[in-house]
Amino acid sequence: xxxxxxxxxxxxxxxxxxxxxxxxxxxxxxxxxxxxxxxxxxxxxxxxxxxxxxxxxxxxxxxxxxxxxxxxxxxxxxxxxxxxxxxxxxxxxxxxxxxxxxxxxxxxxxxxxxxxxxxxxxxxxxxxxxxxxxxxxxxxxxxxxxxxxxxxxxxxxxxxxxxxxxxxxxxxxxxxxxxxxxxxxxxxxxxxxxxxxxxxxxxxxxxxxxxxxxxxxxxxxxxxxxxxxxxxxxxxxxxxxxxxxxxxxxxxxxxxxxxxxxxxxxxxxxxxxxxxxxxxxxxxxxxxx
Numbered sequence: 014x015x016x017x018x019x020x021x022x023x024x025x026x027x028x029x030x031x032x033x034x035x036x037x038x039x040x041x042x043x044x045x046x047x048x049x050x051x052x053x054x055x056x057x058x059x060x061x062x063x064x065x066x067x068x069x070x071x072x073x074x075x076x077x078x079x080x081x082x083x084x085x086x087x088x089x090x091x092x093x094x095x096x097x098x099x100x101x102x103x104x105x106x107x108x109x110x111x112x113x114x115x116x117x118x119x120x121x122x123x124x125x126x127x128x129x130x131x132x133x134x135x136x137x138x139x140x141x142x143x144x145x146x147x148x149x150x151x152x153x154x155x156x157x158x159x160x161x162x163x164x165x166x167x168x169x170x171x172x173x174x175x176x177x178x179x180x181x182x183x184x185x186x187x188x189x190x191x192x193x194x195x196x197x198x199x200x201x202x203x204x205x206x207x208x209x210x211x212x213x214x215x216x217x218x219x220x221x222x223x224x225x226x227x228x229x230x231x232x233x234x235x236x237x238x239x240x241x242x243x244x245x246x247x248x249x250x251x252x253x254x255x256x257x258x259x260x261x262x263x264x265x266x267x268x269x270x271x272x273x274x275x276x277x278x279x280x281x282x283x284x285x286x287x288x289x290x291x292x293x294x295x296x297x298x299x300x301x302x
Contacts, residue, residue: 015222015225015226017228018228019036019197019198028208028222031209033205037205038202041196041202042199042256043255044196044197044198045195045196045197045199047196047256048253049256049288052258052259053256053258053259061262061283062261062262064281065262065266066105068278068281069269071274071277072269072272072277073107073111073142074274076110076142081139081140081272082136082137082138082139082140082141082185082186082187083272084137084142084145084187084189085142085143085144085145085268086144086145086147086190086191087146087147087148087191087193088154088190089194089195090224090231091204091220091221091224092203092207092216092221093194093200094193094254094257094260095146095193098193098254098260098261099144099146101265102144102261106142110141112142113143114132114135116131128152132145132148132149149177150238150242152166153167153170153174153234153235153237153238153242154231154238155224158231158234159220159224171237171242175241175242175244175246178246178247179244179246179247181247182247183246187271189267190249190250191250191252192239192252193252193254193260194254194297195253195255196255197228199255200225201225204221204222239294239297240294243294248293249292250264250290250292251290251292251296252264252289253288259286260289263285263290264290266283266284266290267285269282270282
């Protein structure tokens with residue numbers, strides 16, 4: 014049993030109880046000022062997903078021909094939908110040339126290295142796309158909130174990262190930073206689903222449980238991160254992910270729109286949903302997220 018604050022009210026939450034509390038269940042999809050109260054229909058989602066997958070396959074073929082390199086890093090709170098979005102993104106891509114990087118906590122050797130060093134080892138070679146499931150931005154979120162780094166290390170990261178990412182952009186790598194933003198109620202629902210689904214229980218860690226009571230701390234860390242690291246050469250793309258289907262489609266559209274490749278069909282890619290995808294902290298502030 015835990016006591017948390019949500020919408021200015023103190024609530025009791027027991028993840029061990031198989032029944033989700035009514036205050037979570039009620040209007041959970043539209044919570045956090047989300048623009049929709051129903052998921053995108055599966056039939057619509059699957060049809061649009063297939064169209065976008067065809068474009069992604071064309072993009073990968075172009076990468077192979079030209080040696081183009083792409084990095085897409087996915088960040089967000091626990092249960093924001095990072096893993097599912099990455100899986101949907103690369104469903105029909107050749108896994109030899111579209112790699113997922115999801116690093117565990119640093120080893121003793123890595124702890125003694127330059128902070129960014131262990132990530133550099135996984136950067137793409139010619140013709141590769143690398144998708145980071147969490148990244149060096151651990152030092153902007155979980156590490157300072159959970160006390161895994163010092164305030165000095167946190168501040169140094171915020172100051173140094175724009176210059177580090179300028180090197181990536183100057184190298185000619187197509188670089189995307191995606192923050193998946195989930196509401197507090199939806200995060201709790203997804204945690205609850207994981208707790209009571211044997212196939213998903215491995216996704217729920219003690220750290221996730223601890224994070225439930227630190228929502229405000231994570232929000233402050235997110236906002237500080239955006240203020241310091243949302244730059245012209247490496248902007249943050251914010252994707253509201255209460256509805257995973259809309260989130261996935263809009264991430265794919267965004268990447269496809271930004272990269273040129275042979276056979277690109279802008280009509281097939283479609284348009285961005287401005288209620289779901291935007292850029293930087295101003296987008297979150299405008300939507301009250």
